[in-house]
Amino acid sequence: MTLSFLLLFSLFFIGCSSKPxxxxxxxxxxxxxxxxxxxxxxxxxxxxxxxxxxxxxxxxxxxxxxxxxxxxxxxxxxxxxxxxxxxxxxxxxxxxxxxxxxxxxxDGTFLVSRNKVENFTWEHLKGSTFLGQRKGGMPQMVGEFVLKKHHIDPKQDLQLIQNIDFANIASAFASGTGDYVQLFEPQATLFEQQGIGHIVASFGSESGKxxxxxxxxxxxxxxxxxxxxxxxxxxxxxxxxxxxxxxxxxxxxxxxxxxxxxxxxxxxxxxxxxxxxxxxxxxxxxxxxxxxxxxxxxxxxxxxxxxxxxxxxxxxxxxxxxxx
The missing domain is CATH 3.40.190.10 (Periplasmic binding protein-like II)
Incomplete structure (x- = not known):
């Protein structure tokens, strides 16, 4: 009886002590x-x-x-x-x-257009107002990298807005700022479901690893x-x-x-x-x-x-x- 009890107690102790x-x-x-x-x-x-x-x-x-x-x-x-x-x-x-x-x-952002665009190409951004991300942050740098990859000068070919705080970018677009916006999920899909915008491209697919x-x-x-x-x-x-x-x-x-x-x-x-x-x-x-x-x-x-x-x-x- 005593030996069995000690063995059971030992196994219990080992089991408890194994948990970090x-x-x-x-x-x-x-x-x-x-x-x-x-x-x-x-x-x-x-x-x-x-x-x-x-x-x-x-x-x-x-x-x-x-x-x-x-x-x-x-x-x-x-x-x-x-x-x-x-x-x-x-x-x-x-x-x-x-x-x-x-x-x-x-990259985890998507390009959202205010209006539905048939057969979207990056050329559609020329002459538009683009609501980008904070200067110096990865979303904005990747955004500019992808634009240049498609022969679009973000400083010359469109009006680039990047002075809005990260947390307020989505609400700024929803209130009427910008023809296009660079957004993370789930905001991009949510805007599409609400009819506020339409996802037309992925920056992640364009930028590489x-x-x-x-x-x-x-x-x-x-x-x-x-x-x-x-x-x-x-x-x-x-x-x-x-x-x-x-x-x-x-x-x-x-x-x-x-x-x-x-x-x-x-x-x-x-x-x-x-x-x-x-x-x-x-x-x-x-x-x-x-x-x-x-x-x-x-x-x-x-x-x-x-x-x-x-x-x-x-x-x-x-x-x-x-x-x-």
Missing amino acids: KQQTIRVAEVTRSIFYAPQYVALSEGFFEKEGINVELTTTWGGDKTMTTLLSDGADIALVGSETSIYVYAQGTTDPVINFAQLTQT VPYTVFMTKQSFLNENKDVIERYTKAIYEAQQWVAVHSNKEIAESISPFFEDTPLSLIETVVDRYKSQGSFATDPILDKTEWNNLQNIMDEAGELPKRVDYNILVNTEFAEKALQ
Whole structure:
């Protein structure tokens, strides 16, 4: 009886101790978007919890605000465009921001026309008023890159508006500003359903692969919390693989708690749009080709302060371990 009790107690103790102690990590995301579906899957499906991580997620609405939050120790990890790490490095920081896990690999915006356009071509933008994104941010730089690719000078061939705050761009278009607007989902599809605009093109399909949205942290935090970063990246990779093999409906159902005011059918439509154009990275590795493409786009937009070597601001150690 005593031996059986001790054996049962030991098994119970081992079972309890095998569950990792939960550590809270503060994450600042640049916006709340279905574009980041794998992140929400990692949360809703318990992949972070399995790795002993309790994510405290805050939406900071804009690249500048997100990076300020990270640099001022208001967050441990930021989910934001890789260009922000280059801007910080160019300012001469002693504690650079390191990109360690990629979440999205294309631009996530769509071109929305106020009026329905039959047989759209990019030439239709000439002479129009184009409501773009914030100067220096990835959406705007990719937007200009794509326009130039189609032989449109964004400074000469159209009226470019880019002085409206990120959070107010959609409402500005809805109130009558601009013939065309560059929007993230689900706003683009929602406007189409409401008759406010019509999706005519995808910037993501046009721009090629870039490290558009990446998890990053300060070098000091990474040095002191390598185990946490490794487990965090592992959870992200598991979510990326989950998204790759599950249906659009299953993904929509998984992330719907993060979009309570968005109909499930709309979430599913948006997931399909992003998944079909390869926007969701299927692994967290940010490769050199993507890094160089990013800097080429920044250079083309006149926003690249200086070229930064891949190995300085990108650390793939944790992503590579996750794949193993």
